[in-house]
Amino acid sequence: MPNRDRKTYTDANRAAWEASAHLHGAGEEWEALLASASLPGFSTFDPCLTATLQQIGLSGKSAVQIGCNNARELLSLAAFGAEPALGIDQSAAFLAQGAQLAAAAGLAPLLLEADIYTLPEGDLGQHDLALITIGVLNWMPDLPGFFAAVAGLMAPGAHLVIYETHPFLELFDPASETPHTPAFNYFTSAPQKVTDAIAYDGQDHGTGETGYWFLHTMGAILTAMAGAGLRLETLTEHPHSNREPAYDLYEGRAAQIPMSYTLVARKG
Numbered sequence: 001m002p003n004r005d006r007k008t009y010t011d012a013n014r015a016a017w018e019a020s021a022h023l024h025g026a027g028e029e030w031e032a033l034l035a036s037a038s039l040p041g042f043s044t045f046d047p048c049l050t051a052t053l054q055q056i057g058l059s060g061k062s063a064v065q066i067g068c069n070n071a072r073e074l075l076s077l078a079a080f081g082a083e084p085a086l087g088i089d090q091s092a093a094f095l096a097q098g099a100q101l102a103a104a105a106g107l108a109p110l111l112l113e114a115d116i117y118t119l120p121e122g123d124l125g126q127h128d129l130a131l132i133t134i135g136v137l138n139w140m141p142d143l144p145g146f147f148a149a150v151a152g153l154m155a156p157g158a159h160l161v162i163y164e165t166h167p168f169l170e171l172f173d174p175a176s177e178t179p180h181t182p183a184f185n186y187f188t189s190a191p192q193k194v195t196d197a198i199a200y201d202g203q204d205h206g207t208g209e210t211g212y213w214f215l216h217t218m219g220a221i222l223t224a225m226a227g228a229g230l231r232l233e234t235l236t237e238h239p240h241s242n243r244e245p246a247y248d249l250y251e252g253r254a255a256q257i258p259m260s261y262t263l264v265a266r267k268g
Contacts, residue, residue, distance in 0.1 A: 001142045003117075009141040009191060009212045010115050014090040016211030020198035021093030024070060030097075033072060037104040043076040048238060049133070049163045052262050056159050058082035061128035064153050066116055067136035071098030075105050077131070084109045085127055086153070088116060116149045117142065126155035132162045134242050134260075138170070138213050141191065143224035151228040154267045160230055162263040165243050167218050169259050174246040188215055200244060218261075230265040237261045 024030065036042055043050070059081030065074040068087030075098075077084045087109055089095055095111045102109060114120060130150050140146045154160065173183040184192075192215065197208035222232065237258040241247040250259055 001145075006117060006142050006145070007115075010090065010117060012209070013139050013211045014115070015209040016194065016198060017089075017091040018093050019209040021091055021097070023197060023199045024094070025097045034100060034104055037072070037075060037101045038106070041079045042105055043079040044072045045076055046242065048240070048242075048260075048262065049161075052161060052163070052236075052264065053077075053080050056129070056161070056264070058129060062125065062155075063129040063131060064088070064125075064127040065131040065133075066150055066153070067132065067139070068095075068098065068111070070094045071101055071109065071111060073131065073133055074098075074109060075101055075107055077129070078105070078107060082129060086124060087111045088114055088119075090115055116140075117145050119149060119152075124153060126158070127153055128155055128158045130154050130158065130160045132160070132164070134164055137162075137164055137216055137221065139211070140216075141212065141214055143216060143220055144227055147224045147228035147230065151230055151267055154230075156267055158267045160225075160263075160265040160267070162261075162265075163242065164261060164263075165241075166237060166258040166261050167216060167221070168257055169241075169243075169247065169250065170215050172250065172257075174249055179249060184215060186215070186217060225263075225265060229268055231268055232263070232265050234264045235261060236263075 061082050062085045063077045063082045064086040066088050068074045068089045071087045074084045074087040084107055092113045095113055098111050130153055171182040171184050171186055172179060176183055191212040194211040194213050195207055197206055238260045239256045240251055240259055242260045250257060
């Protein structure tokens with residue numbers, strides 16, 4: 001993808017997240033999150049990701065999260081004995097929320113406002129764990145460039161952990177009148193416009209800034225990762241959702257589709 005097109009999409013996505021940040025940094029859920037950040041063993045991870053991180057063993061290891069949002073997950077890594085060293089996100093407003101959570105947790109990671117494709121010059125370190133969670137990959141217009149940047153933040157032998165929506169789930173629209181009929185082409189490369197304000201609660205918060213969502217196949221993800229020198233260790237597909245509540249209707253069916261996945265890779 002030409003750098004000019006890539007910048008157009010990433011700039012639009014930054015604006016979309018900035019415009020939606022206020023929905024996440026106020027109200028009862030935010031206050032509960034802020035209060036829980038100060039408690040011993042603070043973690044926002046579900047049992048699935050918790051088990052994966054426990055199997056790796058993170059005690060004393062330095063961690064970076066790419067697309068860290070308000071840093072709640074980056075800070076959660078401290079409960080596993082890791083050092084939450086670096087969080088990268090495009091949204092200054094979300095990182096400001098992250099600074100509040102970090103202060104409550106008594107932690108001081110570097111929270112860097114940056115486009116992953118154009119990281120600032122200077123030493124950002126090479127870390128023992130790189131973490132990517134729900135939604136990050138689909139905001140990325142250029143997977144090879146993305147994984148090349150991720151690999152550059154990893155030390156030799158470091159782990160990459162991805163906990164994401166399964167690409168197969170992206171075929172379906174839970175708001176459709178026929179939600180179990182595929183609504184999208186698995187192989188489309190055209191960016192999908194996102195015009196709604198971005199929230200996790202499943203509620204309609206009106207129109208926001210226009211962003212762009214990219215439907216990547218599993219093959220494209222694995223190929224881009226391998227091209228960056230990252231070697232797959234495990235790929236576990238799950239029948240549960242890790243995204244908005246609207247997608248829960250696809251769980252627990254006799255003809256069950258894959259809904260999320262956990263991937264663990266290593267840098268050679």
